[in-house]
Amino acid sequence: MDITGKVAIVTGGAQGLGKAFVEVLLDNGAKVCFTDIRGEEGRGVADELGKIYSPNNILFVECDVTSHSGMEGLFSTVKEKFGPINILCNNAGIGGEAFPLWEKVVDINVKGTIRGTLLGLNNMRTDCGGVGGTIINIASLAGINPNPFGPVYAATKAAIIQLTRSWAANPAVLKAGVRLNVICPSFADTTMVRDISEEMVYNSTAAQDFIEKIGIMTTGDVAQAFLRLVKDETKNGSILSVTKQQGQNFIEVRPHPVD
Numbered sequence: 001m002d003i004t005g006k007v008a009i010v011t012g013g014a015q016g017l018g019k020a021f022v023e024v025l026l027d028n029g030a031k032v033c034f035t036d037i038r039g040e041e042g043r044g045v046a047d048e049l050g051k052i053y054s055p056n057n058i059l060f061v062e063c064d065v066t067s068h069s070g071m072e073g074l075f076s077t078v079k080e081k082f083g084p085i086n087i088l089c090n091n092a093g094i095g096g097e098a099f100p101l102w103e104k105v106v107d108i109n110v111k112g113t114i115r116g117t118l119l120g121l122n123n124m125r126t127d128c129g130g131v132g133g134t135i136i137n138i139a140s141l142a143g144i145n146p147n148p149f150g151p152v153y154a155a156t157k158a159a160i161i162q163l164t165r166s167w168a169a170n171p172a173v174l175k176a177g178v179r180l181n182v183i184c185p186s187f188a189d190t191t192m193v194r195d196i197s198e199e200m201v202y203n204s205t206a207a208q209d210f211i212e213k214i215g216i217m218t219t220g221d222v223a224q225a226f227l228r229l230v231k232d233e234t235k236n237g238s239i240l241s242v243t244k245q246q247g248q249n250f251i252e253v254r255p256h257p258v259d
């Protein structure tokens with residue numbers, strides 16, 4: 001996909017990986033709407049980016065992915081301001097294992113990503129009045145490998161992988177011009193990883209030791225993987241892992257037993 005002039009939405013874009021996705025899209029000439037629950041931070045980032053890129057290509061909408069009406073309003077606002085949506089990145093996500101935080105983790109990571117994906121499909125499918133495009137969901141390598149420090153987090157990320165692959169396997173969706181892919185990053189340098197605590201994971205000291213051993217990528221490393229999936233129109237239903245040691249690799253899942 002040639003990104004120039006395309007319309008993109010990134011959830012949770014006020015910092016971290018989401019902000020890096022916003023920047024790489026703007027670098028490539030897209031019109032980008034990013035959302036976040038933190039309004040002040042989001043507006044600050046929009047001002048900051050407006051000094052580097054054309055402010056006409058940037059829109060911040062304060063929006064919580066757990067609010068259905070909020071997310072519906074987001075899609076309407078973006079279509080009114082920028083036109084039909086071509087690129088959607090469901091990035092907003094949190095970690096946390098202690099009660100009651102873990103329930104919020106499920107609400108944001110699983111239900112928020114399902115909500116974004118369904119609204120994306122409804123707005124992007126050519127058989128629903130859209131112009132087609134691409135949806136990229138942000139899971140984690142912890143959605144594939146066991147994460148002894150964060151089982152709930154890992155389970156939510158596994159759900160995102162299967163949500164994405166299952167929609168991608170729907171022939172009607174592909175015919176309607178929408179590709180869906182999922183990124184599984186290892187650790188990247190964001191607040192989520194820097195501020196790891198006992199509320200977030202079991203045994204945060206051991207988790208920090210593990211993270212240091214594995215190594216921490218820059219957010220730019222993950223943004224390059226994101227850019228690759230946006231551009232490459234041959235990819236649908238792919239799982240792209242990104243790690244410090246091995247870079248970008250597509251993860252092959254064994255074929256269905258009846259194939």
Ligand SMILES: NC(=O)C1=CN([C@@H]2O[C@H](COP(=O)(O)OP(=O)(O)OC[C@H]3O[C@@H](n4cnc5c(N)ncnc54)[C@H](O)[C@@H]3O)[C@@H](O)[C@H]2O)C=CC1
Nearest residue numbers: 012016017036037064065092093140185187188190191192
């Ligand atoms: N940093 C890492 O090492 C990795 C992160 N990920 C995933 O990448 C995504 C982004 O993570 P980071 O940038 O590291 O986190 P972060 O904590 O730096 O940024 C997350 C952003 O999402 C926003 N957010 C949180 N709840 C929200 C909600 N309900 N609605 C809208 N926005 C909300 C936050 O305000 C924040 O700006 C998450 O889904 C995370 O699970 C995956 C693998 C590795």
Ligand SMILES: CC/C=C\CC(=O)/C=C/C=C\C=C\C=C\[C@@H](O)[C@@H](O)C/C=C\CCC(=O)O
Nearest residue numbers: 095140141142145146147149150153186200207
């Ligand atoms: C505040 C952090 C919240 C969530 C991330 C989390 O659960 C961090 C866990 C720390 C150690 C995890 C070890 C897991 C090992 C394997 O599953 C790895 O292959 C996973 C690699 C990356 C997970 C990165 C992430 O999603 O944050």
